[in-house]
Amino acid sequence: MSTAAERLQLPFERPNILDIAPLYEVLRRAAPVTPVTTPAGDPAWLVTRYDEVRALLGDKRLGRSHPEPERASRITTAAVQDGPTGSYETEEADHARMRRLLTPAFSAKRMRMLSDHVQELVDGYLDRLIAEHDAAPDGVVDLHAGLAFPLPVAVICRLLGVPESDRELFHSLSERMASPSADGEAHRAREEFSRYMAGLAEAKRGALGEDVISDLVRAQSTDETFDYAEMVRLCVGLLFAGHETTVNRIGLGVLFLMTRPEQWAALTADTGRVDATVEEIMRLGAPGDLGLLRYAHTDLDVGGVEIRAGDAVILSVNAANRDESAYADAETFDPDRAERTHLGFGHGAHFCIGASLARTELRIVFATLARRLPGMRLAEDADELPVRPTITGGVSELPVTW
Ligand code: HEM
Numbered sequence: 001m002s003t004a005a006e007r008l009q010l011p012f013e014r015p016n017i018l019d020i021a022p023l024y025e026v027l028r029r030a031a032p033v034t035p036v037t038t039p040a041g042d043p044a045w046l047v048t049r050y051d052e053v054r055a056l057l058g059d060k061r062l063g064r065s066h067p068e069p070e071r072a073s074r075i076t077t078a079a080v081q082d083g084p085t086g087s088y089e090t091e092e093a094d095h096a097r098m099r100r101l102l103t104p105a106f107s108a109k110r111m112r113m114l115s116d117h118v119q120e121l122v123d124g125y126l127d128r129l130i131a132e133h134d135a136a137p138d139g140v141v142d143l144h145a146g147l148a149f150p151l152p153v154a155v156i157c158r159l160l161g162v163p164e165s166d167r168e169l170f171h172s173l174s175e176r177m178a179s180p181s182a183d184g185e186a187h188r189a190r191e192e193f194s195r196y197m198a199g200l201a202e203a204k205r206g207a208l209g210e211d212v213i214s215d216l217v218r219a220q221s222t223d224e225t226f227d228y229a230e231m232v233r234l235c236v237g238l239l240f241a242g243h244e245t246t247v248n249r250i251g252l253g254v255l256f257l258m259t260r261p262e263q264w265a266a267l268t269a270d271t272g273r274v275d276a277t278v279e280e281i282m283r284l285g286a287p288g289d290l291g292l293l294r295y296a297h298t299d300l301d302v303g304g305v306e307i308r309a310g311d312a313v314i315l316s317v318n319a320a321n322r323d324e325s326a327y328a329d330a331e332t333f334d335p336d337r338a339e340r341t342h343l344g345f346g347h348g349a350h351f352c353i354g355a356s357l358a359r360t361e362l363r364i365v366f367a368t369l370a371r372r373l374p375g376m377r378l379a380e381d382a383d384e385l386p387v388r389p390t391i392t393g394g395v396s397e398l399p400v401t402w
């Protein structure tokens with residue numbers, strides 16, 4: 001790898017949440033891979049071109065675990081990002097098991113059941129926001145606090161089988177587990193979460209239902225090696241994979257549409273456009289600047305650059321989805337575009353297992369907003385909105401009015 005002096009530091013500085021394209025454009029033109037330093041101070045390769053990102057996501061010579069775990073670089077110092085360690089074989093076996101255990105949770109039948117619940121939830125949040133709007137002197141409400149933030153965790157509660165009466169508790173435990181503070185708060189919350197999940201699994205034993213915890217209790221009855229620790233790991237994994245990602249796609253989607261009145265008008269006139277609109281939100285609002293972290297398990301050549309076994313490789317889905325060689329007028333938000341192969345849910349073996357659920361949530365959110373609040377607009381300049389300090393990108397406030 002090249003010297004530290006030539007390396008770009010991640011995350012990239014940028015003036016606002018909607019303005020990252022020019023830098024990616026420069027990087028894609030310059031080279032197939034860019035030497036960077038991760039936020040934790042480690043060297044890595046950043047891949048920004050569509051063809052290479054897609055090919056490497058499907059390439060078995062790269063894995064999520066480091067071939068020598070103690071040498072693994074970290075993409076971030078955040079507590080929630082402690083990725084897998086161990087050999088590639090262990091990684092593959094664990095991964096196959098994870099997918100097998102979680103697959104029933106995302107069946108078409110479960111998605112139909114969840115979809116009615118998502119609609120109920122969205123209508124409930126909007127009823128409250130409309131009442132708040134009518135009572136507020138300036139008519140401004142925060143769509144982040146009132147809809148984007150609480151919805152995904154409420155949906156994950158239903159997916160897992162957490163009773164509605166425990167939703168507040170679950171919500172606060174999940175926030176505390178993701179807390180970046182160094183005082184052991186995240187660790188304590190995880191212990192409480194483990195006890196809570198074990199209690200819930202016990203309580204369900206007599207009356208198993210159509211939810212993840214019931215699925216895992218069923219798995220336990222046929223697989224002695226499966227224990228509560230693994231159950232907790234899988235549930236925490238779903239929470240971290242499915243919460244922030246969805247919160248931020250709702251927020252970015254609202255920003256994209258509010259800053260493009262003609263697109264919002266088209267959607268309010270015809271909510272049949274919602275599926276294509278959501279795909280375009282997923283393309284241009286793909287998860288964060290940091291991208292997906294992999295390690296090379298053998299030496300490999302990427303566009304003429306030699307990557308050595310053990311090197312960290314960051315696949316920038318966000319840059320790939322904005323590549324002019326894959327998308328005509330890539331920066332234009334255009335739900336009518338013909339290309340439909342964005343990498344916003346990843347690609348290959350790790351393709352997002354929750355993609356159908358995320359799509360369901362996003363479609364219901366945007367169709368319902370378009371139907372019920374067609375006159376909605378941002379109450380502040382999009383450039384002024386505070387950016388969330390998370391790796392998946394997004395805003396922490398979304399003041400709107402109508
Ligand atoms: C994997 C994006 C929602 C569960 C992924 C990956 C991406 C992604 C890019 C691939 C990661 C990689 O290759 O390293 C998103 C986005 C979402 C979303 C943008 C929201 C719009 C969800 C939801 C759930 C979920 C709602 C479940 C409740 C998972 C899991 C994986 C995953 C378990 C790991 C799959 C594997 O390693 O085989 N997601 N996701 N995601 N996602 Fe999602």
